[in-house]
Every structure is written in C-alpha cells, then in structure tokens.
Amino acid sequence: MIEAAKISKSFEDIKAVDDISVTIREGEVFGLIGTNGAGKSTLMRMLTGVIKPDVGKILIDDIPVYESPEAKKKFFYISDEQFFFVNSTPEEMARYYKNIYEGFQIEKFYSYLERFELKKGRKINTFSKGMKKQLSILLGICADTKYLMCDETFDGLDPVMRQGVKSIFAKEMEERGLTPVIASHNLRELEDICDHIGLLHKGGVLLSKDLEELKCNIFKVQCVFEDSVTEAELMTQLDVLQNERRGSLATLTLRGEQEQILSTLRSGNPIFCEVLPLSLEEIFISETEVVGYDIKKLIF
C-alpha cells in the first residue's frame, strides 16, 4: 500500500501540492486525474521519491520512499517525459534495467516487443512518441515491480495500443497483483481501467473514491409524471444531484441505492421511468458540482 499523508510541496512562491492525503491499495488501478498544473506530476514525483515533500510523509509498504532503495525497488516510474540513453536500443535499456531491478524479465520483454512490433535492436531515438511510450510501459511491466507509476503514459497512445496495454495490465494484475498508478488529464482514458480515482485540483484532492462505489451510488433516471405536484413531493424524498428538464421529461442524477430510488419514483405512478447508464465523466460532473466546482472546466 502507498500512503501519502498530509503532503505539501511549494516551488518558491507556488504551492504545487497542498495538504494531500492519498491511499493507494494493492491490486487496484489508481487513477490520478487533474488539469495541467493541478499537481499530478509533482505528486507522482513525490510518490516515487524523486522530490521530497516540504511537509508530510509518503510510505510504500510502510517504508518512507525518499532516499530508500528498499522502497524504490517496489515500483517502476514512467515519467511524463521518458528518458532513454543516447543512441540506445530497447535491448540495451532492458539490460540496464536488468541490473537495477532483480526481477526484470528479459524474455518476457522481448516477447512483448514482438507483440507490439517494436524491434529490440532499433535505436530508440528513431521511435515515434507513441512507440517510446509503449516501450516505457513494457520496460515498466517487465521490471516486475509491485507498483507501476505512470505519468501521462496513456496520453498519445492510439486506441488499439491502449487496449493492448490495458489487457497486459489486467493480466499482470491477475497474475502477480500489479498495482498501476496512472496520472492523466484525460478522464475518458482512465474510465475503463481504474478502480479508484483521485481528482486533483489546484494542488489539493477534490475527490478520491472507488469507481464501483461511485457507480453503485449514482444513477441517471429519465421519467415523466402526470402532475408536477407529485413530482415535486417525490423530489424532496430523493437525493437529487442534478435535475434537467425538457418539457415534461425530467433527467435526474440521483444518489442512493437503485432499488430504493426506483420504488420511490414508482410510488408517484410515472408515465415513463427508465435508468440510464452513467459515464465516469458524468459521475464526476455531478459529484464535483455538489461541492461547488464546475468540473467541465477542470477535466476534458
């Protein structure tokens, strides 16, 4: 488990991260969402022990991460700007990492390279941006560490490759309990992969919840009632996060258990009542609006 407790970091006059506490449990995919400048990369760099928080502590499996090789052995960090040695090839990079990470699986790395159609002997500086990202991810996965920290790693990957990477993640999670931590400014890219989402804004955590928990507690319902008086009475009995109306058709975003919500609505004899699927983005819009933020301005 990765635990960051009340960490803050300032760069001269700018507060990049302000009193953040995050817990990343093992075996789940943690998504870190936020706009540019929200503090995602700073948080990631602190989680990986690259920079030291001004205040607070970060523990990886109960070991302080800063200046601790023991803690750092447990993760592989893919920075938003990947670094490869000058004129190096994937093969050379793998050999370097093999010396650093005891469990680095070189054969597996070669097989992944083949699967992603990357040549092991080709100079990395001739790779496209997307290819370099793929290579970073493959190196990270094959390092066989418990945690994989990816900063903006999925941005720029084409959908096919993204699916490929996701399937590898799933496999690794299943086989050896890999815990990927993925920072991104694109909510849609994380929607189908993350178990837990942390939303960062202006250096602070706006929201940190399990995706399942979010999905099980928020519903979108479209309904039509015969009279507005009944509808208004029902609304007082429900936890309405959002209420949009087009003529007599009301589209409600409601918090609560699905069965209970539906039985409440049906007690008002609606002409039409249907539960609609809710995207992660819509869930976030609803949740953050409640706390006074217009999330459309915070995420893409």
Added chain:
Amino acid sequence: MISKSLFFKVQKEELKKKVILLFITFICMFLALPIYIAVEMQKYQQWLQTEREKFSKEQISGMLADILGTDNLIILLIIFVLAFVFAFCQLEYLYHREKVDFYHSLPIKRGRLFAIQYMNGVLVFVVPYVMCVILGLCVLTAGGFCNGLVLKASLTGILIHIIGYLLCYTTVSLSICLTGNLFTGVLAAATFHGYGVALSLLIDNLFYESSTTFMSGYGNRLIEKIAYASPLYVYKNLGWGTSQRGATSAGSVAVTVIGSLVYLILLAALAYYAYLKRPSESAGKAVSFARLKPIIKVCVIPVAACIGSLLFKAMVYDTEKFWQVIGFVITLLLCHAMIQSIFEQDVKAVKKGLGSTAVAAVAGILIFAGCDLCGKAYDRAEIDYDHLQYAAIMPSTIDTGNYYYNMEEDTCWSMVDYVFEHMKIQDKDLVKDFTKECIVENQEKHFYGVSINVKYTLENGKEFYRRYHIDYDTLAGYMDRFFEHEEFRKGINYAFGIDPAQVIQMNYQNGYQSYYNERYTMNLSQKDLAALLTAYQEEYLSASVEELNDYAPIAGIYPCSLNKYDNTLEEWGKLYVYPSFTKTIDLLKKGGMDVSADSKGIAELREISVNRVEIIDEDEEGRVVTLEAEVSYQRQNEMTNLLDYIALEPYCYQTGYNNSSEIRNGHTVHVKYINEFGEEMETDALFIKEVPQWVTEDLDKKARTPLSSPESSDEEAVDAMETEQK
C-alpha cells in the same frame, strides 16, 4: 541498502555509456605523451650524433623526463579542459528533469549514485592517462633514455596530475551540483576557478593604489595565499612545487601535496553534500539552492565592482577618485542586472534582489575603504631600526634591465629579485639615514624621479619591503656612501651570484655587438674562465667610486654554466667591464677578444644632438611645467670632443653607478654615425661625466628663446636661429 554488486553493475553500465570519454582522453594523452616524446627523442638522437660533445644520454633523459613530469603546462592545460568537460558529461543529467526523474527514481541512494558518476569521471581520465605514461616510458626505453630520473618524474607526474585532475574535476562537479542549467554551471565553474586569483589581484591592486610604498609581489604572503582559493592555481603551483626545479625540499613537497589533498577532500565533501541536498526540482533553474542567490551576489558583485572601478580609472587615466566611484557604481549596477537576470531567467527581474545588492555594495565599499586604510597605515608604519639585521637597497637608476639566471629554480630573476636576495647592508646608520629621508621625501608613484626598492630584514627574520619615490638629488647624495660598502657592490653585481668554478664558457660583447645582441665565445680553459670571473669580482670590489662613476663600460661578458636539470647551456647574466679592470681585460684578450676603450664601433660621426628638459614650475593643478631645449652638433671636432663625455646605447642606460648621478637628469643624447661596416646607425646616449660647459651654454640659449618669445627682440631670435643652424 544497495548491494555492492549492484553498485558495480550500475557503474559498469554507466561506464559503457561513456566509452567515448575514455577514447578522448586516450587520444589527447597519446598525442601529448608517447607521440610527443617520440618526436622529441628523435630530435635529441640527432643532437647526440651531431653535437655529441655537448650532450650525453643522461642529459637528454633529464630533458625528456620533463615531459612526463609535473611541471608540464601542456598536460596541465589538457587535464583542466578534460576535467571541465568530463564533469559536465557525468553530471549534466542534473540539468534535465526527465533525466533527474530517471536516475532519482532508481533504487539507488543519491550518495551512491553520485559516487558512481564521480568515480566513472575519474576512471575515464586515469586509465588512459596512466596507459599513455606507460607507453611514453616504453618509447623512452626503446630509445635507451629510460633511467631512474625518468621513472621518478613519471611517478610524481602521475600522482600530481591525478590530484590536479581531481581538483579541477571536483570543483566543476560542485559547480554542477549548485546550479540548475549548463550556462550557470559553466559560469559557476569559471568563478570557482578564478575567484581566488581575481580577489588576490584585486586586493593587490587596491593596496598598490592606496599605498605609495607598497611593492606588489614582494612579501605579501597573505595576498598571495588568497589566490590559493582557486583550484586551478593550486594545481599549477602543485605542479611547480613538486617539479625538479620548484621543489626546494622534501618537507615543502610534502606540505604542498598534503595541502592539496586536504583541499581536494574538502571540495569532494562539499560536492557530495551539495548533491545529497540538491532538490531534484532545481533542474533547469539557475541555482539549485535559492538560499545561495544572495550569498553569490554578496561574494561576486563587490569584487566585480571593485575591478570595474580600477578598470574605469585606468581607462580614463585619471588619478582622481571620482572616476573610480563612477566605475564602481556602473559595474555594480551592471553586475546586479546580469546576475539577477540569470537567476530569474528574465531580464525584467532586475528590480528584485535589491537588498542583497545593497549588502554587496556595502561589502565593496568596505573592501575599498579597508584597502585604503591599510595602505595608508602601511606607508606610515615605522621600521624597527634597532632590530634591523640588514637591508637591501635597489635604486631604479642602477637597474640594468638584464636578467639573472637562478639555477636552483631554472628561472630568470629581475635585478630587484637578485638584489633582494644578495644584498645585505649591515650599516644601520646608512640604512636609517637614507630610508628616513626616503620616507620624508616620498612622493606619489607617478612622480618623475627615482624608485628606491628596499628590503628590510629584522633580527627575528621578518622581512619588510618598501618602494619609495624620491628625486635624483636625494639619491645622488647617498650613492658614494652606498658604493663604499662591499655589501652594496656585491648585491648589485650578478658576478657575486656566480661560483667561478661552475663557469664553463664565457661570451663577450663590445659596444657594437651589444647593439645587435651578438656574442663572441672566448677561447679559454675552464681554469682561465674561473680566473677571469675571480679577477672581475676582485676588480669590481676594489674599483674606486670615480672609476665606476666617470667611465662608461667598454664591454659586457656573460659567464655560462650547464643547467643542472637538462644540461643545456645557460648565461648567468651580463657583467659590465670598465676601462680600469686591467686584469680582466688582459684575460679577455687572452681569450681572443679585441678589447679597447674606444670599441664603440664608430667609423664616422654624422651628428650628435643633445636634448634637455627642465622642470621650472608647477601649475595650479600640480602638473609640472617644463622647459625644453635641443642643440645639434655636426662639426667633427665638436662631435669628437662630445663623444668623450657620453656613453652610447646599450651602455648608456642604467649600467650602474656612473649613470645614476644628477648629471643625466633631464639630458638625453642622440648620435648618428657610420659603423665600422659602413652602415648608417642611430643610437641614444647619455652623459657619464659632467655636461660640458659649452653644451650647457648652447642649451641655455635655446631654452631662453621660447620663454621670451612674445616679447623677444629680433636680435635674440637671430641668435637662436644661428645657434640652431650651427
């Protein structure tokens, strides 16, 4: 904890990425050592065949040993450049965020990572360098020039050059750890290497400006020691201090090496600490530690501003403080703007950091005021004559301008250096009378007169150096008293710094040869050469003041000995032969030299002109007002008569006592003549005895003309014209 095997594995992997650096070192050192040795060896082998009598194999080995030794400036320069480049190659990743993220997220402690990079930077130099030294030794062995001296020089060279490399490399590493980008990194490294020397020079110059008696470069050990803050200066002196020539004793070598090692350890510890504490987020910024910014400003700006003020003053060539202040302020503001722009990477940031600049300005003023006060106090400081052991007095008028060869250091000394080392006047009364008068009469440095360099040595061994500025008249009153002392004569003549038994050759010049700097080599046995020098020493000591005062030298002789380090022939210095030195002249003649009092090389005189400049007054601003007069003589009888009163160049200027009297004051002579080879020559000359009355009268006539020009009568003007025509 990282395991040892992981440490070495990473080191090996990192080293693989830097193979090019190994190659660069090897190429540089291969050219500078084995190849250069091979070329030199071939040259010397030819010497052995053609000049066998002059050089032996051992002598040539000594010369070749210098290439592998410690005092090889080319190797020093190469090593400095390599250290600079390699430190940046090893640690430049600190300047790039993606690289910092990569390295600092690896499961390796920062201290270990620094050690890996640091050691690799050392290995890429040391391995090829040592290999090239071994190759150089192989070349020497193949040529048959390898001996104990060469091996000793090579081993010392390896040790000292590695320490030197580490000094420079560690300094640059420290600079990189303290900065966030390449530009400021290079600036910081340059500052670290030059700061001590710059500060030392600045204090020396400020002291020189504020004091009228301060002798720059003599006895100012504290100022000299400040320069040791520069690692490159330490390396340079380490090379010299451990070389064959510079190593005065085993103890001094040990002190030099240990001192350098302590300095190196201190630098390495600082670099290590800076690396550990360096925030990773400082990549790309100007300075790694924000707290350093005001400290850097307070250290750099005052020194730069003071240097700027001195440069400004030199540019406008004014002695007033006004321009110095202007220079100080302008440089201070410029430095502030530049440093602030660099720190903030924004030219608009000049408005920031004014507080630290104000502190820097105060520091600069304190440096100025401190040096000024110290300089004045230095001038006022009284010498403890009661405890004076001896003194060396060196008036600038007797400085021949010739160098003395110091065999121990294999360097050339100025006459001041020689006098300070060899003159030991123990007559306290004479020293006290003269120097007290010097202190009273002391003028500004730019005064048109004589500089008197004095070294006082007290009974407790302490040494004090002073330079007074007095007029000719004051000095002239003492010259006879000085020359009465054997210590004075021995102290100003190089002959007494030479052991006659060491002289293996003697070169000779008469006046004509001196003009072209040609020399004849005397054909004398070593015994005769020793006898010649001994005779010269005796005759110089026994010569009357008049003999030295009233006659110009007729020749110059150059005793030569073998350089004890490389066995090349070295001239000790020029000794002037006076007409009264009969024994010396006899031995010169025995050596085949045509010595005569009139060997001036003149076949036919064409013209002698005499110029006189008199100081007649001072204007309101204290500037001297002069009256100039010049007369020319073309009649043979006048010129021949005049020739007896003058000495031609090169014997006319500062050849010794005879030209230091007040007679020459203001008079210069110019002679046009045909030499014994029919060539038309022009040369300067000076009066050595009194100025003939008829010449003074002619000059007076000429001099009065311009003074009375507005109201002068026609008759006087005609007289003046006639004199000029004559």
